[in-house]
Amino acid sequence: MSGLRGKWNHYSILGITDDETVMLDFDNTSFKWVKYWAMRACGWFKLEGFIILKSSEKNYHVVFNRKVSWSENMRIVAWISLLSRNKGLTKWFLMQCIKGASTLRVSPKKDKPVPRVVFRYGSQGNGVAEFLAYRKIVRNIMVRMDSHVLERKQETT
């Protein structure tokens, strides 16, 4: 993990895309508000559990545990977007509709760090576990690429 504490050496931004896992991207929102909507959606749609990741100051991602179809996925995200009136989430939701799958960032982006898990609730064995497993793969890629770049820098100097 120590390799990730330094700055990401690349321009690229890596994310995880999935159409069966319900994911949310809240911008400019307090943790309390994100938790409220995650809890409410989890209960209303029986999503079993969720994790909240802090992507940067006042920006959070939510990943739910129960696997759903793409149409149900978007029904849930639309419901939360509409009721929470979160502009950032609504914009993100529209972009995911265009793409046909949901994506959340797992690498640093400009001055924003790697999103980290700040809250867990309920079951974690399905969608959440899968997301975290893919996140681990992507993190390993970043660590390997960081060391690769450092090696090349050392060769040139």
Add this chain to the structure above:
Amino acid sequence: MKKVVGKGRYEFYGKGRDLYRAVVLAHKYMPKDYVTVSAEKFIEHPESYGFVGEWIEREVESL
């Protein structure tokens, strides 16, 4: 160096090792468009999905 404004994105799927190799290659091949491809296929023929180049600055609105 010639500068062009482009847009695009790679979406890779496949095994961990292939994903790593695809991500490394993706830094050398700029996406031709919004590309979804298996990492294995991309490694075999990266030129089919992107063209050789280098990002010099980048703006990403959202993921």
